[in-house]
Amino acid sequence: MSNAPLTNETVHRVSFLDKASLHIPILRILQADGTTYENAVLPVIDKTLAEKIFDTCVFTRVLDERMLGAQRQGRISFYMTCTGEEASIVGSTAALDKDDVILAQYREHASLRYRGFSTEQFMNQMFSNEKDLGKGRQMPIHYGSRELNYQTISSPLATQIPQATGVAYGMKLQGKRNVAICYFGEGAASEGDFHAGLNMAAVLKAPVIFFCRNNGYAISTPTEEQFAGNGIASRGVGYGMHTIRVDGNDMLAVLAATQQARAHAIEHNAPVLIEAMTYRLGAHSSSDDPSGYRSKEEEAKWQQHDPVKRFKLWMINKGWMQRS
Amino acid sequence: MQEQFGRDRCFNTPLTEQGIAGFANGLASYGMTAVAEIQFADYIFPAFDQIVNESAKFRYRSGNQFDVGGLTFRTPYGGGIAGGHYHSQSPEAYFTQTPGLKVVIPRNPEQAKGLLLAAIRDPNPVIFFEPKRLYRASVGEVPAGDYQIELGKAQVVKQGRDITVLAWGAQMEIVEKACERAEKEGISCEIIDLRTLAPWDVDTVAKSVTKTGRLLINHEAPLTGGFAGEIAATIQQECFLSLESPISRVCGLDTPYPLIHEKEYMPDELKTFEAIKASVAF
Ligand SMILES: Cc1ncc(C[n+]2csc(CCOP(=O)(O)OP(=O)(O)O)c2C)c(N)n1
Numbered sequence: 001m002s003n004a005p006l007t008n009e010t011v012h013r014v015s016f017l018d019k020a021s022l023h024i025p026i027l028r029i030l031q032a033d034g035t036t037y038e039n040a041v042l043p044v045i046d047k048t049l050a051e052k053i054f055d056t057c058v059f060t061r062v063l064d065e066r067m068l069g070a071q072r073q074g075r076i077s078f079y080m081t082c083t084g085e086e087a088s089i090v091g092s093t094a095a096l097d098k099d100d101v102i103l104a105q106y107r108e109h110a111s112l113r114y115r116g117f118s119t120e121q122f123m124n125q126m127f128s129n130e131k132d133l134g135k136g137r138q139m140p141i142h143y144g145s146r147e148l149n150y151q152t153i154s155s156p157l158a159t160q161i162p163q164a165t166g167v168a169y170g171m172k173l174q175g176k177r178n179v180a181i182c183y184f185g186e187g188a189a190s191e192g193d194f195h196a197g198l199n200m201a202a203v204l205k206a207p208v209i210f211f212c213r214n215n216g217y218a219i220s221t222p223t224e225e226q227f228a229g230n231g232i233a234s235r236g237v238g239y240g241m242h243t244i245r246v247d248g249n250d251m252l253a254v255l256a257a258t259q260q261a262r263a264h265a266i267e268h269n270a271p272v273l274i275e276a277m278t279y280r281l282g283a284h285s286s287s288d289d290p291s292g293y294r295s296k297e298e299e300a301k302w303q304q305h306d307p308v309k310r311f312k313l314w315m316i317n318k319g320w321m322q323r324s
Numbered sequence: 325m326q327e328q329f330g331r332d333r334c335f336n337t338p339l340t341e342q343g344i345a346g347f348a349n350g351l352a353s354y355g356m357t358a359v360a361e362i363q364f365a366d367y368i369f370p371a372f373d374q375i376v377n378e379s380a381k382f383r384y385r386s387g388n389q390f391d392v393g394g395l396t397f398r399t400p401y402g403g404g405i406a407g408g409h410y411h412s413q414s415p416e417a418y419f420t421q422t423p424g425l426k427v428v429i430p431r432n433p434e435q436a437k438g439l440l441l442a443a444i445r446d447p448n449p450v451i452f453f454e455p456k457r458l459y460r461a462s463v464g465e466v467p468a469g470d471y472q473i474e475l476g477k478a479q480v481v482k483q484g485r486d487i488t489v490l491a492w493g494a495q496m497e498i499v500e501k502a503c504e505r506a507e508k509e510g511i512s513c514e515i516i517d518l519r520t521l522a523p524w525d526v527d528t529v530a531k532s533v534t535k536t537g538r539l540l541i542n543h544e545a546p547l548t549g550g551f552a553g554e555i556a557a558t559i560q561q562e563c564f565l566s567l568e569s570p571i572s573r574v575c576g577l578d579t580p581y582p583l584i585h586e587k588e589y590m591p592d593e594l595k596t597f598e599a600i601k602a603s604v605a606f
């Protein structure tokens with residue numbers, strides 16, 4: 001029947017739902033000391049994978065430091081770091097198959113590194129030289145690689161969201177057992193394209209993972225001024241898709257959520273929304289100075305939740321890495 | 325179509341033009357042929373960003389690593405159906421200023437089929453505007469087989485000596501009637517259907533104007549900022565020494581598309597006829 005409600009329950013006096021009506025827990029597997037919660041269900045991970053994840057994080061940290069410095073010295077025109085968000089980005093990409101297509105926002109170069117983008121390729125893009133795969137047509141950090149199934153970054157926010165739905169639908173039509181993953185910020189989730197893309201994915205049954213990096217800010221706009229609802233996750237439920245909120249600074253939680261999201265998306269030809277709670281430790285970009293809109297105390301607090309350190313402690317506990 | 329090709333390939337979408345365009349971009353970027361339909365060109369604006377910033381630049385920005393060449397937008401445009409300002413607009417010029425898009429407008433069913441097949445197979449995103457007042461009014465033979473009409477090529481539909489009259493889409497009928505009137509007064513008109521607005525066929529138009537010495541352009545969209553301005557600028561550059569009179573534009577008025585005054589708004593047969601005479605008498 002058309003327009004049938006999910007439940008036939010009726011009430012006979014006015015009672016409204018509010019944002020707390022939807023109970024959304026946060027998945028956390030790793031504790032601050034690098035041990036896992038007692039009842040935690042771990043993702044599928046072995047030493048090789050853990051090392052690859054860790055190496056990617058370390059590389060990205062160094063790249064971000066150096067290139068921000070290079071920007072300060074006037075060697076490149078612009079830069080953006082992903083410092084503080086490495087677990088969200090690498091943990092999710094590590095759950096994918098290499099033929100899964102990544103549609104990113106711009107702060108996800110760690111994904112590209114995970115898939116094998118070389119240091120030289122990063123430099124070619126940022127210096128707009130003749131070896132840049134994008135032919136020197138876009139500002140630094142607007143990477144793309146056909147070979148690595150990483151679609152080229154587009155500056156207009158959220159445009160990649162309905163596109164990811166289209167890519168995933170194409171995978172379904174071609175009978176591939178793959179997913180598209182779409183990264184975006186909590187700020188971009190206010191754009192119309194976010195709503196269009198999620199609704200279409202749910203209705204048209206497209207195997208796509210929507211991965212929101214909720215890092216607290218859209219440039220200077222804090223989340224309190226971005227939305228009044230129960231985060232981004234509540235919207236996934238509204239659109240009728242499997243949804244999960246994870247600690248975005250917990251590598252194992254992100255990995256576990258994305259592994260299962262991928263399995264679900266392929267099994268059911270259905271989208272999944274993941275909201276990763278994290279924090280943008282650096283400035284928005286090389287053109288931004290956060291001291292005008294947030295406190296040093298707040299930043300210091302989040303420094304304590306460094307996702308790479310937490311994961312490193314876990315690897316040490318596992319005996320997969322020497323204490324250094 | 326749904327019966328023939330299945331619900332997976334031919335389907336309704338939720339009501340979101342930006343979503344349709346974004347989805348179609350994604351689908352095409354994955355190597356699929358996508359034909360996206362926007363119910364009326366008046367409602368293409370929610371999809372403007374996806375078309376102008378995404379479809380048009382997909383190949384460029386990726387250094388040719390990714391493209392949406394398999395994508396065609398179909399959308400009915402234009403007035404003459406008592407639809408008022410939200411069911412009558414002709415927004416082609418918003419798109420002709422975007423490098424990376426092709427813009428095609430057929431004048432009749434036979435042309436529509438050949439141009440649409442060419443648009444779908446063209447390795448670039450194409451916006452295919454369909455003159456909606458012809459849906460009901462137009463009858464014409466349509467060849468059964470597979471055929472294409474090359475994009476970017478105008479067609480001289482009638483040879484003439486004294487003036488070139490250029491139009492596209494549903495206005496072709498109007499200018500043909502105006503030219504018949506002019507012929508009765510001894511003015512020989514050459515009529516051209518531009519067919520593709522981006523990229524447009526400068527050579528065919530310039531060759532004709534070099535011969536006739538006069539040009540009149542007719543379109544339904546408002547005069548100011550309309551595509552006729554672009555054509556006039558290029559043709560005066562190309563044909564300056566051949567011109568016998570100023571290039572004339574007979575276009576929609578610079579007003580929101582009216583409901584009750586639709587007839588006054590339209591660049592109709594009589595306005596066109598008068599402008600032909602004025603040009604020849606200049
Ligand atoms: C449509 C559009 N509007 C504005 C901008 C400028 N802009 C670039 S990034 C940004 C903030 C985005 O914040 P969020 O989505 O939370 O991502 P984050 O930077 O936090 O990773 C803005 C406003 C843009 N690129 N596109």
Ligand SMILES: [Mg+2]
Pocket residue numbers: 185186187213214215216217218219
């Ligand atoms: Mg943000």
